Amino acid sequence: MTRFLIALFAVTALAHAAHAKDNNDSRMAGTQPVAGVSKPIVDNDPDAKKGAPKPKIKTTKKSSKVAQASAPAIAPKQNYVGKIETYRARGDDTLQSIGERESLGYVELRAANPSMDPWRPGAGRFIILPKMHLLPDGPRKGIVVNLPEMRLYYYQSNGEVATFPIGVGREGFSTPTGSTNIVSKTKGPTWRPTPRMLREDPSLKPFYGPGPDNPLGTYALYLGWPEYRLHGTNKPWGIGRRVSSGCIRMYNESAEYLFGHVPVGTPVTTVRQPIKFAWIGDMLYIEAHADGMLADQMERGEIDYRVPDDLFADLSRAAGKSRDDIDWKAVREALRDRRGYPVPILLGAREDQKFVTDSMMRRAGTERVEDREVVPPSGNASAPVPVPAPGNAGSSAGSAGARRSMGGFNS
Structure with missing residues (x-):
């Protein structure tokens, strides 16, 4: 009986360990999806x-x-x-094929990886999956x-x-x-x-x-x-x-x-x-997306962006008592880049509070660009914001070519 109980305990422990591994498994860079x-x-x-x-x-x-x-x-x-997950590109990958395998859309992959050629990422290229x-x-x-x-x-x-x-x-x-x-x-x-x-x-x-x-x-x-x-x-x-x-x-x-x-x-x-705010623990996050024609521009790798008139009021309400701790530079970068994933926007955000870390961005070839100007809440929120075009000139031609091959816009 003692041997039976010991064996039963061992089997149960192994089963719990396997279950925990399954529930916490995440895609590692280099693994290939089905x-x-x-x-x-x-x-x-x-x-x-x-x-x-x-x-x-x-x-x-x-x-x-x-x-x-x-x-x-x-x-x-x-x-x-x-x-957020990451992926190592294979030689025949495109952002479109990766999106189909990973249940992601083209523009959101393009936004999260703006420096990448969407039609030829290159074997071994580190790609951010904005999930x-x-x-x-x-x-x-x-x-x-x-x-x-x-x-x-x-x-x-x-x-x-x-x-x-x-x-x-x-x-x-x-x-x-x-x-x-x-x-x-x-x-x-x-x-x-x-x-x-x-x-x-x-x-x-x-x-x-x-x-x-x-x-x-x-x-x-x-x-x-x-x-x-x-x-x-x-x-x-x-x-x-x-x-x-x-x-x-x-x-x-x-x-x-x-x-x-x-x-x-x-x-x-x-x-x-197009812009969402939420608290996760003790950090306030912003998630910004391109809207309307801006999404079409993002698809081509070029965009000009206007800050919505009510943005700062909405953000101040979301921040509540922490409104004085808002990192307006981080807000401006998030609005300019529109990466489509949550970004921390309170002063003193730690690296472990960034779901996409600086190291991940460097590996993906996406360097942070210094902000030219930060408009405070009392500033002209509707003024145009100069936006550097993400990606390279070659990717725009590829995107336009893809659109020409789409055929009819049915249904």
Whole structure:
């Protein structure tokens, strides 16, 4: 009996050790992802400690069963999801192919790695994967879409938050903001181009059944807004770009996840929040994204930026009693760079409070540029801010070439 109990204890200890390793495993630079797999970022308790806690990642398996509708149980202090990861590029990698494997959009990868040639990063190149996100303001229930971020958040009934990159409406065909819900969903959807689409692109057929030529991809979730959908795609390069006619595009794997987990009737809220603030422990963070035409400029590696008129007031409110401790230089750098991941903005921020450290930026070839001017809260917040163009001139031509090869901007 004694030997049996000792053996049982040993087996149990090994099982717990293996489980702990699985739950804390993160991608190391140099590891290779499995091609064709696009997993959601899922988090359930990322704000457990003060300081700069490391987010806890939990990946769920795909399911063909629809989850039962119930109120999400989100911890009140949960205000971010995911973690920053890094990756060593292979010889045939592009930012687009990396985005497909890692469930990231093109512009967010471009923003986090502005010095990199997006079409030829180079074997062994150190790449920052911006998989950490502050949760947008708004209801923490159902689906929330932040259009400038080109990212969807799904607050699940078990208290977890899953997030996915998306493609949104191009200039003149903006995805609407507001509230609606999922009214139906389909596996293997059919698609009929609108009369406008047929006029703009005579090569389109009047009807597309399920299959590789269908712009809706393999799954579609229909919204209460007529003619708007969450759907997969047959053009994955459009994820993380403003290229649709107003629908919300997703990688097919992401659309499959939502199809299997989101019940009909789930509320959907779309917001426009290019700049987000949140406390993580005792540090205040900002996450800045390019919005509208600025996102198109970011895609090309060139951008001019205006500071929103109400930015400083919003930031002061978020800082509360710590408003006198705001590092305005760090704020200005974050607004200029728009890297798309959380950056600490209180004076005296430690290196361990930076989710992307100076060392990581150097390894990615992204040096910090000295700020030319810091506008205090009493300054002219709406004045243009000179912005050095990230990346190199060669990458702009590559991006333009990619856009020319995109074909029609359908769905």
